[in-house]
Amino acid sequence: MPAGFVVGTGAFEESIADLESRAPLRSRVAVLRPDDLAAVTAVSTDLRARIEGTELAPALVEEVRDAYARLGDASRPAVVAVRSSATTEDSVTASFAGLQDTYLWVTSADDVLEKLKCCWGSLYSVESLSYRLRHGMPESGVAMAVVIQRMVDARSAGVMFTRSPTTGDRSVITIEASWGLGSAVVSGEVTPDRWVVAKITGEVQRREISGKQVEHVPAGGGGVVAREVEPARRSQPALSDAELQALRALGRAIERHYGQPQDIEWAIERGSDRVLLLQSRPETVWSSKDAVPLAHPADNPLHHLMSVFGGRR
Numbered sequence: 001m002p003a004g005f006v007v008g009t010g011a012f013e014e015s016i017a018d019l020e021s022r023a024p025l026r027s028r029v030a031v032l033r034p035d036d037l038a039a040v041t042a043v044s045t046d047l048r049a050r051i052e053g054t055e056l057a058p059a060l061v062e063e064v065r066d067a068y069a070r071l072g073d074a075s076r077p078a079v080v081a082v083r084s085s086a087t088t089e090d091s092v093t094a095s096f097a098g099l100q101d102t103y104l105w106v107t108s109a110d111d112v113l114e115k116l117k118c119c120w121g122s123l124y125s126v127e128s129l130s131y132r133l134r135h136g137m138p139e140s141g142v143a144m145a146v147v148i149q150r151m152v153d154a155r156s157a158g159v160m161f162t163r164s165p166t167t168g169d170r171s172v173i174t175i176e177a178s179w180g181l182g183s184a185v186v187s188g189e190v191t192p193d194r195w196v197v198a199k200i201t202g203e204v205q206r207r208e209i210s211g212k213q214v215e216h217v218p219a220g221g222g223g224v225v226a227r228e229v230e231p232a233r234r235s236q237p238a239l240s241d242a243e244l245q246a247l248r249a250l251g252r253a254i255e256r257h258y259g260q261p262q263d264i265e266w267a268i269e270r271g272s273d274r275v276l277l278l279q280s281r282p283e284t285v286w287s288s289k290d291a292v293p294l295a296h297p298a299d300n301p302l303h304h305l306m307s308v309f310g311g312r313r
Contacts, residue, residue, distance in 0.1 A: 100119065104223065
């Protein structure tokens with residue numbers, strides 16, 4: 001995993017408390033209706049502007065500057081990703097993936113501090129507010145941590161699911177990959193290559209190689225741009241068979257560590273060909289279905305058997 005540091009939820013809570021002392025914030029969200037888009041949008045616009053315009057505590061500014069400086073060196077500042085990580089973001093029953101902001105190829109401490117506030121503010125985006133309101137999540141339990149992680153100049157990147165996202169099959173790993181940074185895959189801007197691999201044996205059960213028209217690459221002054229992939233490379237696999245098996249082994253290890261199926265973002269560093277873990281969250285679609293009981297409990301467990309066999313003659 002790339003080196004980095006985390007601005008924990010405590011800093012977010014302190015900043016929100018300071019804003020709350022001057023005007024209500026969370027209480028304005030609590031009274032919203034999920035079907036009133038105009039009201040949700042108005043509250044979102046106001047709260048994001050307040051959070052992004054707030055002055056950070058001097059002690060926090062100093063800590064972030066020091067931690068950022070340690071990621072680089074005297075001759076070259078670190079290039080980092082600034083990633084949102086909400087407390088309610090990734091549970092087995094809910095996923096906020098893509099609803100809060102992430103900023104890639106950030107190149108200065110000043111920009112990190114600005115993007116930190118933008119990540120905090122994105123907790124109150126229209127999409128994030130609407131999702132929480134529809135799921136009845138109390139605002140009192142919502143907070144935002146921010147991950148500042150050294151940026152990977154990815155030759156290839158993508159996502160990996162340690163169970164099939166289409167069938168729920170836990171015996172396979174599904175891997176999607178494209179050229180360049182993984183933001184092209186996550187945003188849906190490119191149709192990635194796709195493999196379905198047997199989790200235990202490593203047998204490739206399905207292989208789909210797409211025509212990858214664009215790749216996301218670092219922009220000259222920071223940030224990311226979409227670049228056209230040269231024709232000769234478009235239909236080439238973004239992963240070798242050896243890299244595919246390395247990802248399978250990584251996926252199995254992460255799933256064992258967390259004890260449940262995972263949705264993983266990864267990258268392969270340009271030049272060194274190292275496989276790097278960027279982020280892992282619980283898989284939610286099939287795991288939430290698994291949580292639904294197939295039958296309601298009976299006072300006498302034999303009743304289930306009698307109901308099955310009672311109709312047979």
